[in-house]
Amino acid sequence: MTDTIFNKIIRREIPADIVYEDEHVLAFRDINPQAPVHVLFIPKVAKATLNDLSMDDAEYVGRLMVAAASYAKQEGFAEKGYRTVINCNHDGGQTVFHIHLHLLAGRSLHWPPG
Ligand code: 5GP
Numbered sequence: 001m002t003d004t005i006f007n008k009i010i011r012r013e014i015p016a017d018i019v020y021e022d023e024h025v026l027a028f029r030d031i032n033p034q035a036p037v038h039v040l041f042i043p044k045v046a047k048a049t050l051n052d053l054s055m056d057d058a059e060y061v062g063r064l065m066v067a068a069a070s071y072a073k074q075e076g077f078a079e080k081g082y083r084t085v086i087n088c089n090h091d092g093g094q095t096v097f098h099i100h101l102h103l104l105a106g107r108s109l110h111w112p113p114g
Contacts, residue, residue, distance in 0.1 A: 006042050006098040024060075025067045027103075036106025037077065041068050048097040050088045061086075064101040077105045085113075 009016040010026055019039055020027035030038040041064040047053065053061055065084060072078040082105035087094040 002097070004046065004096055004098040006040075006096055006100065007046055010042070010044055020067060020071055022067065024063050027067060027071065030102070034102075035104040035109065037075070037082070037104065039068070039071065039103045041071075041101040041103060043099060046098040049094065049099065050086055052099075061099065064099075068101055068103040071103065072105065081105070083109050 005014065008014045009018075009028060016028035018026065018028045020041070024044055025041055026044060027039050027041045030040050043060055043064065045060075047057070047060075050061075064086075068082075068084050069078065072082050082103060085102040085104065086099065087102075
């Protein structure tokens with residue numbers, strides 16, 4: 001896959017407001033937040049979309065969810081609630097082709113989404 005802006009953030013070639021990091025996952029605030037809390041959780045090893053995953057990648061993608069939930073607890077909004085989203089390809093609204101989990105919180109979120 002081609003290099004994306006998120007790989008540049010991982011390599012610290014462009015700035016980002018990083019809020020969490022471990023061996024496998026990096027999380028940083030979205031540049032165009034859609035809620036008071038809008039953080040992106042990305043795997044350090046890039047795959048373009050959910051369509052590129054197999055069952056062998058269950059842990060790879062599961063780590064994003066667990067990291068997001070841990071962050072929500074740590075920041076104190078887990079009980080109130082939040083939303084996690086992974087957009088896939090054009091109809092899903094994906095614009096950056098490096099898998100990422102959106103964590104949205106801090107306001108009441110509508111359903112169905114737009
Ligand atoms: P997608 O639409 O692919 O699901 O989400 C991509 C997200 O990445 C968007 O919410 C967009 O605002 C965010 N984004 C794009 N470029 C940058 C950037 O350079 N820095 C940060 N922090 N977020 C970005």
